[in-house]
Amino acid sequence: MKIMVAIKRVVDYAVKIRVKPDKSGVETQNVKMSMNPFCEIALEEALRIKESGIASEVVAVSMGPSHCIDTIRTGLAMGADRGIHVEYLNALYPLSVAKLLKALVDVEKPGLLILGKQAIDDDCNQTGQMIAGLLKWPQGTFASKVVLDMEKQSAIVDREVDGGIETLCLDLPAVITTDLRLNQPRYATLPNIMKAKSKAIKKYTPQDLNVDIRRDLEVVHVTEPPKRKAGVMLSSVNELIDKLKNEARII
């Protein structure tokens, strides 16, 4: 069985984000970029499934400008067998990503598609659900545990939902999106980093895949959240009541 993993290049999780002065977005020049943490977890899960013998190949897919190749190389260094880069220079929103993924799935025919539940730059949490809809595949989102049963050709997925943990049984092929507690991604060891240099990364463009990218979303402006104001020390209960009445107007 082949597993396809979609990975995204985002601003590193530990970086302090600054909004661009023209409020059109977040500063990404000269800022450390890395693989989205949830995508790392997705890739780790795919690699574990491959190591257990159930899958034969793990393909890492990324979409965007040429820098994405760095992220795909990281994925290959972790252990993925092949990479696919869909080159597109402008911003890609979840629906476009889902359509491109569908086209790739039709080409590669994987038995399992694993994604991170959301990207930490846009927090959309939509791509996995959309691609499952387009492919008409079952989906197990927010997965905190995945167990595959090849005899029954199904996956048993524990989902982290608001009320607790929900266990679903999905028929393969299926879409799984990963949550934080699924696993701890491995480090890329040196031998694997060296091997990754010779692994193949195939390049596609949206035209090659016959996908028409439409700008269905437009970012109007991006602002920082309001800064937390310092607290005010009050000296008496009367002052508190006065402020609650007249300034905060709650009583």
Added chain:
Amino acid sequence: MENWRSSAHRLLRLCSNHPSGYRFSRMVRKSAHSEVLCRHEGAFTQIQPPILQKKRHFELYSHHLPLRWVIGKTPGTQSRYFCFMATKIERNSTFAQLNSDDISYFKKFLGEKNVIQEEDALLAANIDWMHKYRGSSKLLLQPRSTEEVSQILKYCNSRRLAVVPQGGNTGLVGGSVPVFDEVIVNVSLMNNIISFDKVSGVLVCEAGCILENLISFLDNQGFIMPLDLGAKGSCQIGGNVSTNAGGLRLLRYGSLHGNVLGLEAVTANGEVLDMLSTLRKDNTGYDLKHLFIGSEGSLGIVTKVSILTPPKLSSVNVAFLACKDYFSCQKLLLEAKRKLGEILSAFEFLDEQSMTLALNYLEGVRNPLPPPLHNFYILIETTGSNESYDKEKLEAFLLGAMERDLISDGIVAQDIQQASSVWRIREGIPEALTRAGVTYKYDLSLPVDKINDLVKEMRNRLGNLATVVAYGHLGDGNLHLNISASQYDDAILAQIEPFVYEWTSKNQGSISAEHGLGLMKANKILYSKSPLTVQVMASIKKLLDPNGILNPYKVLPQSMVA
């Protein structure tokens, strides 16, 4: 071996009551002696021929019962024994005792809040980070400005009250806590950032600024501090400067002697020496600030610092590698300096025992490399301005090292999270050591090729008595030798001291690479400096602090400053 070393060793051996020659003796309490209890030191050495001993007592007691308290009978003296060894340093009787007039004087200009006499607050200030040294100060002062520091010192000098300057109290040689009842002058309230020049990168701030806060402030401006150490969350820049702290980035940015452009210090008589310059180049006269950098508070209290900060470069890469033997580590260092050149920013090593300790005692830490455990681990960090160029350079270097069989395994951190996890292992070893039991801590500068020889010798000497843990800044030739045991024991100490100091001295090393002398090594300076040099140091101390009130009993040997 230089001429002075052999005679210094002879002198040191002659005057030391080494544990191997101790005698069990009842503690004889004659006149009012206050004793200082240090948990681990055995040999209290004085650089003084036996003839001049006179009033000083060289008594060593060995109590094998831990934590036994004995309260002295004579009023005004305290005899407390922690664990086994009590080293007797006599309280200098020329220092005055605190009285209520002093307290009211301080309260007048410092305010009630900043004159602290409560037991609980004093307890934290009286004990050092390693919980090895405990003073009995009755007064903690927290000045808010240089003028207040000046007033305090002027008064203390006139009254002959001994003073301990204190910052974050993270020192590892007992230099930041009182020995007896010295007044603690803690500069934590002086934590303002005075100015920052975005063009030149010069930061001017007060001595009480915590290093981590400065790092965050500079981060917003696109700069970094030239030093970084595990204690950054608590240590203050005044203390860092006063102790010439080294740290993890010394390899790249050099020591504080190079990065501190100016400072303001208050000398013992309360005079404010304003040497706060922001100039990169200034060859006018003797550069006095260098005296204060590294003097551990014995020449003056640093109140303001002007420091040159390097720009923050975006591309940071961390690699964690395993080597099978020390020879490979050395070759790797040479290769790294050559191949990584200008982007190399840190080169640390840790041995198998350090790794085991870190994995067992630190939470949330896992081995980046798959098992088995290797003999040596190396952490390499590169900092540069071009991500892809640096990565290429690093990978080429690593490939070369792998092909030449210098590395058995390794990882390259793929994001900041992984990089911090790897650094956590290295930075967390001192913490892990404190959790594992008791530690005999040594900080030595040695020629790189000799470092592992010393570690092997120590392992031979100690056998099953204790675990020898070695790690350090290999790039700077700095070994942090730690001997970890379940409890303090004379037998262990006997195997360590003075062997480790003599070995270091014989190999032209330094007995304190970056931790300083403090109280722990106050009488050991002759292992690394010639007697004449120490005499000149003593003259300078006499010049700047004639009454000897600043951080007494520390840094220089007692006999030379008395």
